[in-house]
Amino acid sequence: MVRTKGYPAALDQKLQDTRLHNDDSNPEFTKNVKAISRTTAHMCYQCGTCTGSCPSAPRSTYRIRKFMRRAVLGLENEALTDPDLWLCTTCYSCSDRCPRDIIPTDVIMAMRNLAFKRDIIPVNFLKTVQSIYKTGHGVPNNDVNRAAREKIGLSRDPPTTHMYPEYIPGIQKILDHYNLKANSDRIVKEREG
Amino acid sequence: MVEKKKTTTKKTETKKKDTKKVAPVKQEIKKQAPVKTGPSEKPRIGVFICHCGTNIAGSIDIKDLEAYAKTIPNVAHTDNYQYVCSTPGQKKITDAIRDQKLTGTVVAACSPRLHEPTFRTATKEGGLNQFRFEMANIREQNAWVHMHDKEGATDKAKDTIRIAVAKASLLEDLTPKTVPVEKAAMVVGAGIAGMQAALDLAAAGIKTYLIESAPSIGGRMSQLDKTFPTLDCSQCILTPKMVDVGRDSNIELYTYSEVDAVEGYIGNFDVTIRKKARGVLTMAEAEARGIIGGGCNGCGDCDPVCPVVKPNVFEMGMKPRKAIYINHPQVVPLLYTIDFDSCVKCGLCVTACGPERKAIDLEAKDEFIKVKVGTAILATGFELFPIEKKTEWGYKKFENVITGLEFERLICASGPTSGHLVRPSDGETPKRIAFLLCAGSRDNTGVGKPYCSRFCCMYSLKHAHQIYEKIPGAQTYIFYMDIRSFGKAYEEFYYRIQDEGTKFVRGRVANILEDPKSKNLHVYADDTLLDRPMDLEVDLVVLASAVQPSEDTNRTRKLFGVSCSMDGWLLEAHPKLNPCGTTTAGVFLAGVCQGPKDIPDTVASAEGAASAASIPIHKGEVELEPYFATCIEEKCAGCGMCVNLCPYSALALVDKDGRTVMEVTEAKCKGCGTCGGFCPGGAIWMNHFATPQIVAQIDAFLLGGEQ
Numbered sequence: 076m077v078r079t080k081g082y083p084a085a086l087d088q089k090l091q092d093t094r095l096h097n098d099d100s101n102p103e104f105t106k107n108v109k110a111i112s113r114t115t116a117h118m119c120y121q122c123g124t125c126t127g128s129c130p131s132a133p134r135s136t137y138r139i140r141k142f143m144r145r146a147v148l149g150l151e152n153e154a155l156t157d158p159d160l161w162l163c164t165t166c167y168s169c170s171d172r173c174p175r176d177i178i179p180t181d182v183i184m185a186m187r188n189l190a191f192k193r194d195i196i197p198v199n200f201l202k203t204v205q206s207i208y209k210t211g212h213g214v215p216n217n218d219v220n221r222a223a224r225e226k227i228g229l230s231r232d233p234p235t236t237h238m239y240p241e242y243i244p245g246i247q248k249i250l251d252h253y254n255l256k257a258n259s260d261r262i263v264k265e266r267e268g
Numbered sequence: 269m270v271e272k273k274k275t276t277t278k279k280t281e282t283k284k285k286d287t288k289k290v291a292p293v294k295q296e297i298k299k300q301a302p303v304k305t306g307p308s309e310k311p312r313i314g315v316f317i318c319h320c321g322t323n324i325a326g327s328i329d330i331k332d333l334e335a336y337a338k339t340i341p342n343v344a345h346t347d348n349y350q351y352v353c354s355t356p357g358q359k360k361i362t363d364a365i366r367d368q369k370l371t372g373t374v375v376a377a378c379s380p381r382l383h384e385p386t387f388r389t390a391t392k393e394g395g396l397n398q399f400r401f402e403m404a405n406i407r408e409q410n411a412w413v414h415m416h417d418k419e420g421a422t423d424k425a426k427d428t429i430r431i432a433v434a435k436a437s438l439l440e441d442l443t444p445k446t447v448p449v450e451k452a453a454m455v456v457g458a459g460i461a462g463m464q465a466a467l468d469l470a471a472a473g474i475k476t477y478l479i480e481s482a483p484s485i486g487g488r489m490s491q492l493d494k495t496f497p498t499l500d501c502s503q504c505i506l507t508p509k510m511v512d513v514g515r516d517s518n519i520e521l522y523t524y525s526e527v528d529a530v531e532g533y534i535g536n537f538d539v540t541i542r543k544k545a546r547g548v549l550t551m552a553e554a555e556a557r558g559i560i561g562g563g564c565n566g567c568g569d570c571d572p573v574c575p576v577v578k579p580n581v582f583e584m585g586m587k588p589r590k591a592i593y594i595n596h597p598q599v600v601p602l603l604y605t606i607d608f609d610s611c612v613k614c615g616l617c618v619t620a621c622g623p624e625r626k627a628i629d630l631e632a633k634d635e636f637i638k639v640k641v642g643t644a645i646l647a648t649g650f651e652l653f654p655i656e657k658k659t660e661w662g663y664k665k666f667e668n669v670i671t672g673l674e675f676e677r678l679i680c681a682s683g684p685t686s687g688h689l690v691r692p693s694d695g696e697t698p699k700r701i702a703f704l705l706c707a708g709s710r711d712n713t714g715v716g717k718p719y720c721s722r723f724c725c726m727y728s729l730k731h732a733h734q735i736y737e738k739i740p741g742a743q744t745y746i747f748y749m750d751i752r753s754f755g756k757a758y759e760e761f762y763y764r765i766q767d768e769g770t771k772f773v774r775g776r777v778a779n780i781l782e783d784p785k786s787k788n789l790h791v792y793a794d795d796t797l798l799d800r801p802m803d804l805e806v807d808l809v810v811l812a813s814a815v816q817p818s819e820d821t822n823r824t825r826k827l828f829g830v831s832c833s834m835d836g837w838l839l840e841a842h843p844k845l846n847p848c849g850t851t852t853a854g855v856f857l858a859g860v861c862q863g864p865k866d867i868p869d870t871v872a873s874a875e876g877a878a879s880a881a882s883i884p885i886h887k888g889e890v891e892l893e894p895y896f897a898t899c900i901e902e903k904c905a906g907c908g909m910c911v912n913l914c915p916y917s918a919l920a921l922v923d924k925d926g927r928t929v930m931e932v933t934e935a936k937c938k939g940c941g942t943c944g945g946f947c948p949g950g951a952i953w954m955n956h957f958a959t960p961q962i963v964a965q966i967d968a969f970l971l972g973g974e975q
Contacts, residue, residue, distance in 0.1 A: 122706075
């Protein structure tokens with residue numbers, strides 16, 4: 076970027092040109108999102124039914140409609156580097172109501188996939204991967220839960236990998252097939268040392 | 269008679285394969301049996317290739333194509349021109365026919381739907397029978413779809429021309445058939461479209477049968493309070509027309525009636541009308557029964573004594589009516605109707621009506637009346653899409669969520685609340701009102717309708733205005749995606765409504781929840797311009813519900829043989845150039861049954877349909893394309909299997925010279941070829957699509973020009 080003569084760096088940053096330029100759009104991004112999400116993201120007409128339905132939106136800066144717009148325009152960098160991408164709870168309320176019959180939730184999932192290819196992912200997501208690799212659960216059972224389960228007459232552990240740990244290697248095999256564990260370990264190490 | 273003569277000529281043709289060249293047949297000779305001529309000694313075909321500017325020439329190599337055309341057997345002349353459909357282009361055809369002594373013409377250009385009539389006329393002017401022309405479509409089905417493959421497109425065009433030449437070499441002279449047209453018309457549906465069409469036809473001196481399934485005329489427009497953008501009262505501008513319809517001596521009005529059956533074809537439709545049992549006699553009907561001075565005069569003495577109470581459909585169920593009823597005070601005709609589904613036949617109304625009027629007949633039955641008409645107009649209108657199917661907005665679940673049509677009745681001075689807009693839950697005057705546009709329209713989920721319902725934007729603007737007219741201090745919100753104010757003075761109206769204080773929120777409402785105590789509504793949406801989700805508390809929500817074809821449209825259209833598009837709207841012959849016509853000759857469309865329209869467009873469409881429907885009637889006769897099936901009687905075994913296959917009931921078995929053979933009613937035959945393709949004995953000859961002609965086309969394609 077060309078520095079404006081005599082301006083301090085912060086002001087220079089503030090005054091930079093934020094207009095949308097031709098080369099901000101990557102048509103391949105629109106195609107990739109469509110291919111991965113298997114939904115017609117490019118058909119969004121920006122009515123806002125998705126954000127209006129979103130339980131995350133009123134309490135955060137997450138705007139699903141904005142991501143749909145980025146999918147339409149192919150704004151790859153803007154979409155993938157926005158930390159809001161990771162605020163979707165995947166409740167699918169937007170997908171239930173979208174009048175264009177798009178599945179915005181799956182558009183978000185596609186974008187997350189593309190972001191992960193560029194190592195863009197919050198560490199807590201990676202720790203979930205590590206936990207699944209270790210226990211078969213994203214949120215493993217704990218003693219508070221076990222006590223509560225016992226109180227209402229359930230077994231201490233649910234009939235999952237907790238009760239049948241012999242199935243954990245199978246899960247590990249799947250995650251290894253996609254190098255998910257190795258990549259997670261690598262990125263966590265890079266960020267946290 | 270006609271068939272017989274033709275089959276004999278057919279026989280001659282098969283026997284003597286080569287007769288000498290036939291002189292051009294004068295087309296002015298009507299009613300004469302078509303002279304079937306066999307292929308001349310040597311067919312001489314002229315091929316004319318059109319550039320269509322760059323439409324064709326841009327993706328097809330015209331030079332290469334013409335050079336190839338010269339090599340096709342039977343081709344005696346070739347030419348190309350920038351626009352063959354232009355006057356100089358047509359002159360090339362007529363001149364070549366004369367100079368080159370052509371026996372047939374092929375024009376390689378656009379779709380026959382566009383210019384077949386043009387080139388037929390040119391062929392006729394050159395001195396040939398107009399059916400000696402064959403069109404090779406190298407534009408829509410070639411140049412336009414293969415615009416990135418010039419070589420492939422040129423190869424395909426060569427095939428297309430070779431196939432067309434093969435057929436043109438075997439084409440025969442045919443004569444269009446003319447049939448007389450009955451000087452009467454029918455209009456189905458007496459809303460504003462049907463009324464306007466009937467009034468126009470009647471004014472043009474045509475006897476018109478106007479059929480309406482409701483007890484009175486006026487349709488949806490009579491339910492409206494005011495009309496946009498002029499804000500004149502709907503009833504005030506409609507009632508004079510309703511009265512005119514009732515009075516016009518050329519209009520025979522059948523209310524509370526339906527079309528039961530339709531037979532025949534353009535010029536000669538035999539229509540059976542079912543007059544539903546009404547239980548009340550008009551004055552004329554009473555007189556016919558010898559009750560002089562009797563019949564219903566609309567006094568209403570029967571109404572208060574009737575013990576049965578039902579919801580009034582005209583008032584969207586917001587007002588009661590009796591089992592004997594009129595919908596509203598201004599009905600035309602002013603005639604009561606008994607709803608026999610709810611009548612308990614107690615007879616109290618008969619007593620109230622009295623022995624002099626004797627207007628009530630509790631034993632009435634449906635009556636069937638047959639009429640003959642030359643043309644018919646369908647004006648079957650619309651109804652609201654059942655918006656409760658979009659569950660997120662809570663219609664029929666939350667009391668204070670209503671539709672636009674319910675709003676019309678609530679704000680109308682003659683409505684159930686005498687024009688006081690109130691909340692259904694508590695009768696209070698609402699102060700905060702939200703209007704939801706595109707409620708069920710522009711919806712691709714399969715629940716709503718994919719199309720724009722077209723008039724909801726404007727009536728919602730008008731509703732917002734009416735609130736400010738009647739409720740001081742109110743606040744209205746319009747939730748929209750786009751405001752489609754496309755008509756004359758509509759955008760100005762939008763400006764005015766915004767100036768009056770309506771807040772326009774650009775966002776589609778995600779869902780609505782009800783406060784169980786106050787019955788107020790929480791509207792959840794994304795203000796997309798502010799990029800902020802909102803939760804707006806309002807007292808009343810009005811849904812601008814999508815519209816769909818009225819309930820009976822599908823049954824009626826099938827009777828008249830009219831197609832519909834995927835969404836149920838009736839299909840016009842051409843969306844731009846023939847919006848009132850249908851693919852069934854003699855049947856026309858008026859108003860919303862063809863697609864959503866506001867009142868000005870509906871009236872314009874009705875006047876267009878009336879004009880189109882009056883043309884064949886004034887002309888007195890119509891020409892039918894001679895594409896009908898003919899029976900080669902000596903081959904026909906009289907098995908009759910074709911008779912049941914015919915979708916148009918055009919075939920019948922008759923006894924001729926001691927044998928049973930099939931006979932075609934030419935005017936009913938649409939030339940679909942179902943019978944011809946099926947006939948096990950090969951005894952059916954399809955004019956212009958005969959087996960030898962089609963086989964020659966297939967051969968030309970498969971053999972690549974080798975004989």
